[in-house]
Amino acid sequence: MFDFHLHTTVSYDGHNTPEEMALAAKAAGLQEICFTDHLDYNPNYQKEEIAYDVESYNAAHDGVCVPGLTIAHGAEVGLTPWNREEIQRDLSLRHYDFVIGSVHFINDEDPYFPPYWVGKDVDTAESAYFEETLKCLKAHDNFDVLGHLTYIGKVRAHPNRRAVALDKYRDMVEEIMKILIAKGKGMEINTSGIDRIGDFLPGKEYLQLYKQLGGEIVTIGSDAHATDRVGQYTADALALLRDTFGYVCTFRDRTPVFHKL
Ligand SMILES: [Zn+2]
Numbered sequence: 176m177f178d179f180h181l182h183t184t185v186s187y188d189g190h191n192t193p194e195e196m197a198l199a200a201k202a203a204g205l206q207e208i209c210f211t212d213h214l215d216y217n218p219n220y221q222k223e224e225i226a227y228d229v230e231s232y233n234a235a236h237d238g239v240c241v242p243g244l245t246i247a248h249g250a251e252v253g254l255t256p257w258n259r260e261e262i263q264r265d266l267s268l269r270h271y272d273f274v275i276g277s278v279h280f281i282n283d284e285d286p287y288f289p290p291y292w293v294g295k296d297v298d299t300a301e302s303a304y305f306e307e308t309l310k311c312l313k314a315h316d317n318f319d320v321l322g323h324l325t326y327i328g329k330v331r332a333h334p335n336r337r338a339v340a341l342d343k344y345r346d347m348v349e350e351i352m353k354i355l356i357a358k359g360k361g362m363e364i365n366t367s368g369i370d371r372i373g374d375f376l377p378g379k380e381y382l383q384l385y386k387q388l389g390g391e392i393v394t395i396g397s398d399a400h401a402t403d404r405v406g407q408y409t410a411d412a413l414a415l416l417r418d419t420f421g422y423v424c425t426f427r428d429r430t431p432v433f434h435k436l
């Protein structure tokens with residue numbers, strides 16, 4: 176089993192060290208993991224508050240070793256329509272195996288917090304997330320998979336947290352997937368939605384659509400920020416992939432590796 180989305184104390188919101196997370200992964204029966212600490216960018220924050228500096232990443236991660244567990248090194252970069260150069264610069268500072276591109280901001284507002292939702296109905300607020308994702312995907316190439324496509328459904332300030340219905344936003348979602356496929360990029364199944372909204376991010380219907388459109392690359396990540404969630408629901412996500420794709424992907428040196436299920 177694989178968990179390719181994990182945060183550590185290198186991330187501003189991580190709670191455990193790489194070694195603690197790796198030991199938890201071994202204990203959870205995982206064979207390979209990838210650390211994906213946050214590189215986020217937003218003018219409303221001090222960048223230092225939401226992006227690690229590479230020296231801390233190197234110091235915390237390099238040399239961590241747990242026998243029987245393969246460890247890959249990655250990052251979760253926050254995509255915005257305007258930060259292509261910043262990402263190029265920051266990713267060039269060390270070797271990475273895997274880069275998740277995630278959309279955490281909408282027009283530089285953070286939907287995790289209540290002000291974003293003031294004066295918007297839920298459909299408009301959710302729809303804006305997919306529009307922003309489209310803009311970001313058109314602007315960026317330096318990432319390997321799109322993180323948590325339906326993230327907007329689980330953010331804390333959402334007035335009615337829910338699995339995002341594909342039918343509501345199907346046109347935009349199809350366009351997003353077509354861009355990913357044309358650029359040779361994959362999608363992740365982020366399992367952190369299960370406890371919060373009862374579904375993967377994104378769920379089964381989305382994966383089926385991605386496959387139908389010609390998508391081939393899918394990774395699995397728990398998005399754990401502490402040891403207790405490492406590998407959580409990974410087995411369930413694998414079962415879903417066994418039934419839909421017949422394989423799961425990991426990454427090494429920014430190249431997908433396909434594992435038959
Ligand atoms: Zn994220």
Ligand SMILES: [Zn+2]
Binds near residue numbers: 180182251398
């Ligand atoms: Zn994450």
